[in-house]
Amino acid sequence: MKRLLPVILLVLALPLWLSCGGKDKQSKETTAKTAKGETEVAMPEMPQHIPYYDLKLKLRKYAKVDIAIDETVLSEPEKEALTKLVQAARVMDDIFFRQVWSGNAAMQAKIDEVHDFSHKQPFTPIGENHDLIYDLLRFYNINFGPWDRLAEEAPFIGSAAKPKGANFYPEDMTKEEFETYISQNPEKAEELRGYFTVIRRQNGGLVTVPYSEEYKDLLTRAAVLMREAADILTNPANTAKFAKGVDYTTLAAYLRSRADAFFANAYRQSDMDWMDVENNIIDVTIGPYEVYEDALFGYKASFEAFIAIRNPADSKKLEGIKKYLPKLEQSLPLPAEHKNPTRGSESPVSVVDLVYSAGDTKAGVQTIAFNLPNDEAVREAKGSKKVMMKNISQAKFDKILVPIATQVLDPAQMDQVVFDAYFSNTLMHEISHGIGPGTIKKKDGTETTVNRELKELYSFLEEAKADILGLYCTRVLVKEGFLDKATETKGYICFLPGFFRSIRFGATAAHGKANMMEFNFFREKGAIEFDPETEKFHVHVDKMPAAVEAMASKLLMIQALGDYDGAKAFIDLYSQSSPELEKLLGKLKDIPTDIEPVFAAEEFLDMGQRRHSHKKPAPVTHQH
Ligand code: ZN
Numbered sequence: 001m002k003r004l005l006p007v008i009l010l011v012l013a014l015p016l017w018l019s020c021g022g023k024d025k026q027s028k029e030t031t032a033k034t035a036k037g038e039t040e041v042a043m044p045e046m047p048q049h050i051p052y053y054d055l056k057l058k059l060r061k062y063a064k065v066d067i068a069i070d071e072t073v074l075s076e077p078e079k080e081a082l083t084k085l086v087q088a089a090r091v092m093d094d095i096f097f098r099q100v101w102s103g104n105a106a107m108q109a110k111i112d113e114v115h116d117f118s119h120k121q122p123f124t125p126i127g128e129n130h131d132l133i134y135d136l137l138r139f140y141n142i143n144f145g146p147w148d149r150l151a152e153e154a155p156f157i158g159s160a161a162k163p164k165g166a167n168f169y170p171e172d173m174t175k176e177e178f179e180t181y182i183s184q185n186p187e188k189a190e191e192l193r194g195y196f197t198v199i200r201r202q203n204g205g206l207v208t209v210p211y212s213e214e215y216k217d218l219l220t221r222a223a224v225l226m227r228e229a230a231d232i233l234t235n236p237a238n239t240a241k242f243a244k245g246v247d248y249t250t251l252a253a254y255l256r257s258r259a260d261a262f263f264a265n266a267y268r269q270s271d272m273d274w275m276d277v278e279n280n281i282i283d284v285t286i287g288p289y290e291v292y293e294d295a296l297f298g299y300k301a302s303f304e305a306f307i308a309i310r311n312p313a314d315s316k317k318l319e320g321i322k323k324y325l326p327k328l329e330q331s332l333p334l335p336a337e338h339k340n341p342t343r344g345s346e347s348p349v350s351v352v353d354l355v356y357s358a359g360d361t362k363a364g365v366q367t368i369a370f371n372l373p374n375d376e377a378v379r380e381a382k383g384s385k386k387v388m389m390k391n392i393s394q395a396k397f398d399k400i401l402v403p404i405a406t407q408v409l410d411p412a413q414m415d416q417v418v419f420d421a422y423f424s425n426t427l428m429h430e431i432s433h434g435i436g437p438g439t440i441k442k443k444d445g446t447e448t449t450v451n452r453e454l455k456e457l458y459s460f461l462e463e464a465k466a467d468i469l470g471l472y473c474t475r476v477l478v479k480e481g482f483l484d485k486a487t488e489t490k491g492y493i494c495f496l497p498g499f500f501r502s503i504r505f506g507a508t509a510a511h512g513k514a515n516m517m518e519f520n521f522f523r524e525k526g527a528i529e530f531d532p533e534t535e536k537f538h539v540h541v542d543k544m545p546a547a548v549e550a551m552a553s554k555l556l557m558i559q560a561l562g563d564y565d566g567a568k569a570f571i572d573l574y575s576q577s578s579p580e581l582e583k584l585l586g587k588l589k590d591i592p593t594d595i596e597p598v599f600a601a602e603e604f605l606d607m608g609q610r611r612h613s614h615k616k617p618a619p620v621t622h623q624h
Contacts, residue, residue, distance in 0.1 A: 149364030421490030453562030
């Protein structure tokens with residue numbers, strides 16, 4: 001109980017969190033029958049706030065990983081520019097904190113007050129509870145607010161529910177109010193629903209405030225840093241120091257137009273410029289992108305950033321695979337009339353090592369690949385770009401996939417679980433999104449898309465298709481002599497722990513459901529087999545190719561025909577869990593769900609003390 005105290009103190013110091021605290025204050029004396037049903041025993045009273053023990057359990061779901069980069073590939077001016085870009089990205093952290101919750105600024109100030117991380121003042125008020133406050137802060141930073149993103153946004157401090165519309169709308173605004181206001185002011189509809197505006201209350205009505213106003217202070221700071229980086233990267237005195245063939249003209253153009261976009265509140269031109277950036281060593285993606293944080297409507301874009309450096313060896317390998325795209329499309333187990341020879345080159349893929357991520361993408365689960373931009377007009381004009389982060393994949397492989405494999409896979413096959421094969425699967429998955437049916441013709445001759453026909457089932461089918469075609473295409477590339485046989489074999493085996501990793505995110509998520517279908521299909525075909533003695537699965541590598549081809553053919557036909565009913569029937573048939581599965585999932589409870597990246601860049605780039613360092617401060621009064 002003693003360890004609980006500081007959390008309560010902290011919460012009591014924050015009256016805003018107690019605004020709807022009535023409910024959890026009621027002392028509940030619940031009773032329960034004993035096994036025999038004769039006497040009644042009192043259940044213990046639930047604590048008002050999270051005990052430290054729970055916080056430790058919550059933190060254990062995130063494996064802390066140092067994200068290092070190979071700085072030897074960078075010249076001095078490139079390092080200098082990278083420093084500016086990481087600093088600009090950190091501004092995205094600050095903006096996202098504001099976007100998540102109106103109370104975040106006050107909360108951070110409060111935490112700074114009770115715990116001076118800079119140690120400029122003697123650390124006395126909560127001295128011996130140093131670890132607790134440190135952990136609380138760490139978890140708070142992971143979640144960008146006091147709600148646990150891995151527990152359906154349950155509050156871990158206080159008891160107030162997270163506002164559905166985050167801080168994009170007035171907290172007390174309902175969906176109905178917004179819709180009514182729009183119907184009364186139809187001329188403002190576009191502005192109100194815009195990606196880059198927040199909604200505030202004024203004189204009883206609603207008003208829109210553009211991001212360029214709402215976050216002006218922070219956007220100005222980021223813009224300055226981005227323009228400085230662009231200048232460094234295009235200064236003739238510096239360009240001579242870059243490696244042969246490296247030219248940052250297109251990146252600088254993007255950085256400058258993105259900085260302009262922050263003030264103009266118009267992002268299309270800079271999205272276009274991002275598509276035109278040639279692959280150099282430094283790779284930057286920064287701005288407002290995804291709309292998931294707006295759980296009320298999904299209109300408002302959250303700020304984020306990916307600062308990365310490109311891996312030359314992988315980029316070369318990718319270039320090689322691209323040459324085979326027409327061949328891969330031709331080889332699909334699908335009648336010729338449904339093949340799509342012009343597809344494939346529309347979505348380039350690049351592989352990078354992440355230097356620093358910020359904002360939306362860093363909250364909760366870490367992104368391993370992204371496909372941007374989202375603006376349909378830009379996608380039509382220029383396509384989209386897929387970026388995969390190899391070092392983040394490696395971190396998840398080491399901390400999550402290998403421990404899972406140890407629990408679920410036949411030990412005799414463990415030596416086949418290697419990062420290169422796992423990453424190859426991921427890479428082929430991404431490439432496979434770009435092949436197969438996309439635009440299709442219905443029976444009556446009208447043109448439509450797979451997405452439009454399969455509606456809410458589309459993402460389940462599309463993710464399963466990408467997984468399966470990934471394995472299928474690997475085999476084709478082996479036959480072509482581009483990949484070696486070992487990659488194919490290891491790829492089949494790595495699929496199994498990969499399946500368990502995905503399913504832990506929940507069977508309702510697109511990847512979870514897709515994996516469930518693949519798993520059950522493979523079991524039905526005898527390609528994976530459960531041994532009740534050892535309680536582990538064996539992968540029958542020899543049976544995999546036939547199983548993969550059979551499933552590929554089924555999924556592709558459903559897509560080619562835009563067969564909604566067929567998709568539904570397939571999902572219903574193959575997405576059921578089983579007792580063995582549940583048992584094994586139970587064994588994975590203590591394996592981390594995701595990683596907490598600790599970016600080495602912040603140290604080597606000598607950016608000084610971070611606002612909320614993940615590094616544990618030196619004076620610790622006790623060990624634990
Ligand atoms: Zn995918």
